[in-house]
Amino acid sequence: MPASWPGSWRKFPLGIHLLFSALPLMFLAWGLLGTAGEGFHRSPTLYPRPFFDPEETAQYLVDSWKARPLPLKERIVAVWGLADAPEGGVDPESPSIVLALALARAGVQIRVSDPGFLEEAKPLLGERVAFFPDPMAALEGAHGVLLATEWPAYLEVDFAEVASRMAGREVLDCRAAWDGEAVDGAGLFHLVYAKPSYPPWLDPELLAFARHVKSKVGEEEGILMVPDGRLGTLSGRARWFLHLNYLLFPRRLYLRKPALACGTSGQYREWVLDWNRERPWKGTRRLRLGDRALSGVVDASPIRSLTPDETKALATLNADWVLYWTHNSDFRITDWECVPAGALP
Amino acid sequence: MRSRGGPSLTLIGGLLAVPLLLLGGAGVLPSAKVIPRGLWENAGLAWLAGCALFAVFGTLGLAFGVPFPIIAAVAVAGCLFSGWKAWKRGDLEDCRRTPTLLGRGWVLLLAILGLGSAALTLALPINAFDPLLHFAYKGKILFHHGSPTDQALMGIAGDSGLFGRMVTHPNYPLGVPLLEAFAAWLGGGWNDRWVQFPLAFWAAALPAVVFFGLRHLSLATAKVGALVAASVPMLYVRDFLAEGTGGLAMAGLGNTSSLGGWGDLPIAALLAGGCGLLLRARATPCKRAAMVAGLLVAGGACMKNEGLAMAGVFALALLFSGALLLAEGEAKSRRVTWFALAALLVGVLPWLILRSSLPSIDENYLSHFQPDRIAHFLGGGAELVEKAPKVMVGQAPELLANPPERRMLVPGYFGEEIFDFRSWGLLWPLVFIALFAPSTRKDPNQRWLALLVIGGLLLYALILLVTPWYLPLLRDKGIPERLMLHLVGPASMIVAAWWARPSFPSSTT
Structure with missing residues (x-):
């Protein structure tokens, strides 16, 4: 027994080490499944959803607008999407709610729209903002449109029509979800405020x-x-x-x-x-x-x-x-x- | 060279590159009658030898102005001839008859890890900064222009001194770009996915060559070595799940993967192959195996700058361990070791010649290895906080006012890695236990492996000590763990030998 003891105790750390092979196994399995989900193509959709910091974004926007000739109180911005995610919900902490309120408090005229949660958002936003069931109607005379939730309907929008309805040209994309080429092609400025996780x-x-x-x-x-x-x-x-x-x-x-x-x-x-x-x-x-x-x-x-x-x-x-x-x-x-x-x- | 190949042709090019490199290495290896090995080990060794030979001789050709298409054409002919030679001497049959005695469960684990790593490498086109810009860009230069002395690489200095071409790390070795360009040349076009074929099998080959290197001790030792190596998470990914299960979504993305077109895993695999072959060459003894061992380590020097440092440590470890000079081993073992050293020195020469003609903008560590610089940091010199991103833009004044001593940072980083089980499992604690075991000190083979590992760690610590960049930033980018990855092969061999042979004899047989 004493002679075999050293050999036996060595098995223990070795066995523990071999258990760590579970990590590469998981890595390989998840990696292959994840890339398979996107047809084995490298694309931004492989990466986690781009996010934005609502308070930081609001502060940045307000500061940059203050430097422009148009007074803040005359600036009209349409916020598209209030839900945390498409088919998600709204609550006081929802990034789009926080952002809309911060901009409204700074004096910007905010018009909000959401295909699923407009009614639920009303008690959260109160009378500081205007509610628009039709997102395109919210654009009439607006100086900018801000995408806060990437609802599929918003992604298929015709930017030529967006440009024709708006008084300004700022397209503020907080989800890096809009087709920048299409936005630019309509003569609009595509300004991404999302923090993209893709390279x-x-x-x-x-x-x-x-x-x-x-x-x-x-x-x-x-x-x-x-x-x-x-x-x-x-x-x-x-x-x-x-x-x-x-x-x-x-x-x-x-x-x-x-x-x-x-x-x-x-x-x-x-x-x-x-x-x-x-x-x-x-x-x-x-x-x-x-x-x-x-x-x-x-x-x-x-x-x-x-x-x-x-x-x-x-x-x-x-x-x-x-x-x-x-x-x-x-x-x-x-x-x-x-x-x-x-x-x- | 113009791109002609569509996606299917470039796929065929990538698919062809692997068996060609495998054949190229197979004929160069000693006969399986002289050095017995199983099919799995033979495939791993042959593929690594093929890659190393292509990198070394390709670099030699480029150093002497031979256009890449001629190098590739000669390589194809050489690979076919080499494969024919291996087939003629009956290596396959000999390998098939050689047992490995791995249980089905272990075979399954090794197969899933090896083939899975290859599959994940090819699952996406090249998708990381270093593989794209440090390596694949140079591969494109070789494929399109046939030479690294083209303006695309040399023109960064700019004829006028003000404007010039763009290239990152212009003086990086060309082993990885050569392999990528080979696949592109075979397929007649560059494809970011399929040029990775010759880079897809490093993680699969490494455990095989560890097994091969330990086979002469016992099959149990070889099995333990292969499993220890294959189970090291860092072989595939570092810091996986460090942020919790949310990290699963990023598996295979980001810069934490070791797989594919990075230069670190090739060094690790080739160094492991070199160690394995030299162990067997000394045990047999066999000059050819020793020379191929030297060429494998030289091949590592052609993959990334650190490979050259590792080749130096390999040579010094042989020297200081007594494997070359001391009379305790058999005379023939010592003699064949000199052949390995000679092949290594000859093998790195082409790269040293070519490197001297390439522009250097940021990776020139030799110029930083000055006694006064080393003494400065060893004596408590401050971290170069002025190179910190925040300090450069006028932030973090507290960092500038109270910079840490660099000599305290370096061992701290290595210490953290030794106990970073998520990246290494128990590899490093086991290595340090094995290093202090009497069996490791007594046996000349274990001694040089131990010196190789210790020397490698010390050299990398020294590199980090004199680095002209902000050290915490390098740490964020995965250094020193990417350096420690190079040593997985010899580290696994030390652990396996210690585990299986508590009273290790001084004989090498």
Whole structure:
């Protein structure tokens, strides 16, 4: 017995260790089932539902609206969806209820609509907001529409009609659920306030824009990437140039100081701070080159005149196109424009 | 090269790459009559040897300016010839007759884990930052332009110094991109899903080569080693369910998976294969097995920068354990070990040559290994809080005012990992128990495995000590556990040998 004892006690920790094989087994099983549910395609729907912080969002919106000419009290916003989720319920903690109340308290005129829980929401929202059974009616004369619950009916909406009914052009998407290409195509600003859990290379607007560039730019051609001005965020998610570089390969994409921009996240931040400190865009002016190629928002183009360094780079790098962008952590088609170098004055 | 292949052709390309690499490795391995092994072990070893050879010789070709399509064509011919050689000498029949004595339940567990990991790798197209941008992008460069010296990679410096091409980690090894480009070349087109075929079997092969490496001790030891290795969760995923069952929805997504186009699992599998082959080469003894062992470890150096560090530790462990010099082992065992070392050194040379011509923007640790830098941090130098994201944007002034000592952070991180059962099971506590067992110290083979594991941990601790980045941020990104993953093979072998042989003899037979 004493001789076999050491061998026996060793079995115990080994057995415990083998039990941990349950973790990879679960991981593999759930991973395969999850991807099978989406037809084995990488897509944002594989990831948890995008969410938003209602108080933070309300504060951000109010602050940005305060900086605009239109007084807060005259601003009308339609909030679509009050339920926690499609077929979910409403309660005082529901994000859309909290958001609608916060905006209303700030003085914004709020019109709410929900296909399933409008009556239940009335006691929660009181008389601070106006209730609209018809969501399209809520848009008449509104300055913006805010999607708080992604009811299927809201996702199939015709944005041309939305644009025709609204006085403003802000489409505030708190669930990252609306088709950004369709929103932009109607001349509206698609502003996503959801915190997406899917990675940046799956962003639908990024992929739509990459398809657009591929259709215009030959594989042998070169593209000079040019920010339109100050870089507005340090967010790593805003490194859309890396993903475009991958998606558009073998097209040649060029960037200013790429060694910093493509380095670690710390180097990328240095690249942003350097750009904003050096202000290389200083002295350039905004340009209008007629209709935009993809975006329907004609008056928000990022195109500007080139600096002497950029003009020189176009020639030395044999680049045929200039890809302008406004630096944002959310990829918006509105922010991007690819123009032939020859079309620039 | 133009893309011609549609989805079905690219699938065929990926499907072809696996058996070709397997055949390529099969003929290079010593005959199954000389070093007996079962079919499962043979498949794992042959596939790893094929991948390592393709990575080493592909890198050699690229270093000397051979265009990738020629490398791929020569590889196909070489793989077919090698497979024919293995078939002619009757390896398959010999392997079929060699018992493994694994019970049905264990076979089922290993099969589900191995095949499941391959299936999950291919379930989605490449879907993580590092695999896409650090590796697949370079694979596209090789596939489309045939050379890493193309402007797409070299042009990051920019001719004018101001504008240039974009590429992340330009001086990363090209083993993973070579394998992806091989699958793309065979299929005539790049497909983000099917180029992963040659990367789908690392987790399946690792337990097989651990089994192979321990077979000469006893089948029971080999079984324990394989099961210990296969049960390490980190082989597939790290920190799974750390956030509770909500993490189930993210299984296979995010950057916690080890599977697919990352560079860490290939290093782990190739190092395990190298260790297994060298153990058997020394026990037989067999020069060919030793040389292939060296090439496998060299193949690891072609997969990710840390592979080069690991190759160095492998060589040093052999040296300091006495496996090369001391008279306690058989003379023939010592002699074959020199062949392994020679093959390793020759195998890493192509990468060192090619690396010297690639631009470096962020991964150049050699320049940070300066005595004064090491002494600074060992002497209580502060963490580089100025590199912290919040500090860079003017937040967290308390961090800037009171930065922690880095020397306290590094052992803390490793300590946390040793007891992170969700990622490692009981692997590391068992390794540390085994390391202190007399049997491990007495046997030269166990001693070099132990030195390899300890040396690997120490080297990675040193790397983290001198890293020019904000250490807590690296920790958030899964370092040091991604580094410790490289050592799963030798760690499992140490545990199995300790478990099965409490009074380990000093002989290697």
